[in-house]
Amino acid sequence: MRLKDKTIIVTGGTSGIGAAIARAVVREGGSVLVHGINQSEGEAVVKALGASAHLCIADLRQESAPQTIVKACLDHFGKIDGIVNNAAVIKNANISQLTFAEYQEIMQVNLTSGLFLFQSAFEELKKSAGSVLNIGSINAYAGESSLLAYSISKGGMQVMTRNLANANGVHGIRVNQINPGWVLTEREEKHKIAGGMEPGWPERLTRTEIPFGKMTTPEQVAEAAIYWIGDESKPFTGAVVELEQFSIIGRNPEKL
Numbered sequence: 001m002r003l004k005d006k007t008i009i010v011t012g013g014t015s016g017i018g019a020a021i022a023r024a025v026v027r028e029g030g031s032v033l034v035h036g037i038n039q040s041e042g043e044a045v046v047k048a049l050g051a052s053a054h055l056c057i058a059d060l061r062q063e064s065a066p067q068t069i070v071k072a073c074l075d076h077f078g079k080i081d082g083i084v085n086n087a088a089v090i091k092n093a094n095i096s097q098l099t100f101a102e103y104q105e106i107m108q109v110n111l112t113s114g115l116f117l118f119q120s121a122f123e124e125l126k127k128s129a130g131s132v133l134n135i136g137s138i139n140a141y142a143g144e145s146s147l148l149a150y151s152i153s154k155g156g157m158q159v160m161t162r163n164l165a166n167a168n169g170v171h172g173i174r175v176n177q178i179n180p181g182w183v184l185t186e187r188e189e190k191h192k193i194a195g196g197m198e199p200g201w202p203e204r205l206t207r208t209e210i211p212f213g214k215m216t217t218p219e220q221v222a223e224a225a226i227y228w229i230g231d232e233s234k235p236f237t238g239a240v241v242e243l244e245q246f247s248i249i250g251r252n253p254e255k256l
Helices: 016-027 039-052 065-077 100-128 148-171 186-194 218-229
Strands: 007-010 031-036 053-057 082-085 131-135 174-180 240-243
Touching: 007 016, 007 065, 016 031, 016 039, 016 218, 031 039, 031 065, 039 053, 053 065, 065 100, 082 100, 082 218, 100 131, 100 148, 131 148, 131 218, 148 174, 148 240, 174 218, 218 240
Parallel strands: 007 031, 007 082, 031 053, 082 131, 131 174, 174 240
Antiparallel strands: none
């Protein structure tokens, strides 16, 4: 029970990596405030998790969303021991295609909302000597040309992580980040099919594309997240850890 008696906020917790983290939190003895924008998905996740989970629907594009999430957590659980900033918007657009509105939305949801959620929960995190985990992306290091704004948002998240960690360790608050690589979520599978790949494409990937033969799962990412949310990772803060099947430097594997 690595998170016994801890209350964790997970944004974007109604599906994919966020839902996997929410399930892992409850399994490890914690309570979870599951945030999202899809009511039916959220209700299904919370129902499966039982009394240890509570749903908060809030649109991170709205300035008031961080305060709404914090209030929902305090009203239901009475405290905040940790935050997982997982919610993200992903839209394919290169420099020629990207619009101002799309850029603003991606930065607001992926980066700005996490900063102000930290601000809104700051006093509670000081009380609990809390832990914040930001879910970044391997794209933070440059990214794909078609994921320009998304990559910028995740690069900004790394700076935010280290700045908040450096500034707030004196308050007992830890802030770390994990950067997953290619993860097989339902959204990713559907996204690739919409882009022209045939159904069942994950089973046809070669080891040049996925060295260990299978794509990373949300549950594998969640297992790593538990370490950084919980007390096992004390006193470490300001860490940025890659969860990738390729080395971050030199991503040209030999052909098998």
